[in-house]
Amino acid sequence: MSSPESRPPSLVPPAVPSSRAGESFRAKSIATRITEAEFTEIEAAASAEGKKVSEWLREVALAKCRAQQSGGTDPVLLAELMAMRNLLVNLFSSASKGPLTDESIRKMTAYADSIKLQKAEEFLASRKEGKTGKI
Known part of the structure; x- marks a missing residue:
């Protein structure tokens, strides 16, 4: 006679624990x-x-x-709006100090294009967190 400790391990996997409160499982299908x-x-x-x-x-x-x-919110459209906003602010700021050169306008446009996605992402993140204000 063998003792309970000397029995070979069971090949049946342990039972799956019951679902915890708040967990949801995918049970529906769509065809x-x-x-x-x-x-x-x-x-x-x-x-x-x-x-x-x-x-x-x-x-x-x-x-x-x-x-x-x-x-x-369309992120591409928002990014373009952020670029326009940045460009307008910089153009008005520079124009108030004197005449604008073609080179300064090109630099402002390139800068606005370089930051537009970052600014759009920051805006969406702050909106998601419920924050409003300056970006």
Whole structure:
């Protein structure tokens, strides 16, 4: 007769712990039909981001829903507006000190283009945190 300590380990994996409060699990599926060309396009987009098609589709669909709920600011448009804002402020500031040269305008434009994405990201981050004010 063998003792309980000498039994071989069980091949059955331990039971999965019950779900914790607040955790949610994906239990719903959505099916759709697409053309072969559409599938190729979607598969390429997912692959470019190193994701499975289902994962990529879920993220894109949720991002679209969440953007619509939050008012959906277009980051490219916002970046261009930030560049225009910067350029106008610098142009007026420089013009108030005297005539502008073509070279000074080119430098101001290049500077505005170089910081536009950073300023747009800062603006969106501050808006997300609920902060308002100067950027």
